[in-house]
Amino acid sequence: MEGTMDDCKEFTKEKHAKYFLRCLNALPSSMVSLDSIRLSMSFFAISGLDVLGRLDLLDKHRKEYINWIYLFQILPKYGDECLERCGFRGSLAATFALESQDSSRIASIENKGSVSSHPLDTSHITMTYAAINTLLILGDDLGRIQRKGILAGVRALQLENGSFAATLEGSESDVRFVYCACCICYILQDWSVINIESATNYIVNSISYDGAIGQDRNQEGHAGLTFCGIAALSLMGTLETALSSNQKAKLVRWLVSRQQSGFQGRPNKLPVDTCYSFWVPATLKILGAHQFIDRKSNRKFVLDTQCNIIGGLSKWIDHSSDPLHSYLGLAGLSVCEETDLVEEIHPALNVTKRAFEHWQKLFDN
DSSP states (O other): OOOOGGGSOOOOHHHHHHHHHHHHHOOOGGGGGGGGGHHHHHHHHHHHHHHTTOGGGGGGGHHHHHHHHHTBEEOOSSTTTTGGGOEEOSOSTTBOOOOOSSHHHHHHHHHHOBOOBOTTOOOOHHHHHHHHHHHHHTTOOOTTOOHHHHHHHHHHHBOTTSOEESSTTOOOEEHHHHHHHHHHHHHHTOOTTSOHHHHHHHHHHTBOTTSSBOSSTTOOOOHHHHHHHHHHHHHHTOHHHHSOHHHHHHHHHHHHTTBSSSBOSSTTOOSOOTTHHHHHHHHHHHTTOGGGSOHHHHHHHHHHTBOTTTOOBBSSTTSOBOHHHHHHHHHHHHHTTOTTTSOOEETTTTEEHHHHHHHHHHHHO
């Protein structure tokens, strides 16, 4: 069913901005289980403000937010000891010996960029991705990033089959974490720690019979994983050589077939889900095939998921808002070129064009 502009709800931009501010400063009690990935939730909130063009709401406290993100960074213990554990953690729950909130502690944070932690504390590659992207969005110069440690951490997580684990302790290992590793190396402009050929082969070997990418070899194709795989290939510069023209055509057909009103994540998955309004169109845009999207229908679906009371967007119509779906719904409008509503996004890195241009200036200098 194709929607029209007249059918759409009014876009409640300022309510969404206030929703992201609330989620950034204090998650609602219903989301207490997400405290272990608080850094990701902050990424969605700050990215949400950026894609709304309302990052100015953080101007008075931008430095404090930047300092707070650096608290999550894990640094080497002594010299280069335990470099492979470096990166960013998702929560401060494992940190010990937190000093009182005084000027000496703030000075320590600014100089060292971290806080004391448990000896077994380790980074998570998704949290490292979220932290670096968020720092870019906030205009940081990445000067306090422990580059050597972060890159050593990325190197330590790549497995023999080319995939990446999320943590040193062991975890799932699939194309999601390949994508995070590629984003980190792209932003830091250092690919020496990734075996690009092995990672590329892993992604290609994860292509399902229907043309989409699954969680591993012989697994069902999934839109979110397909985005991660195609975006990773794009960032590595291997997209054009890794897939044949027939593979690309088959993948585009699969992606276009995911649109109902909004988008579903895989065949026969009902109902459509707001987050796939980013994963699918962003993949099509990377492939140069976003012209096949029914923009009007998707716009209507996304705007119908708005909460007109507290702001934010939900996974499904008439459900509760959450930071992830709020941001990805808006990001989906962006990659569908709804520039009257939201700011333009770099589809592969999943940051605004403004943040991407800030990154370019950092490395041009």
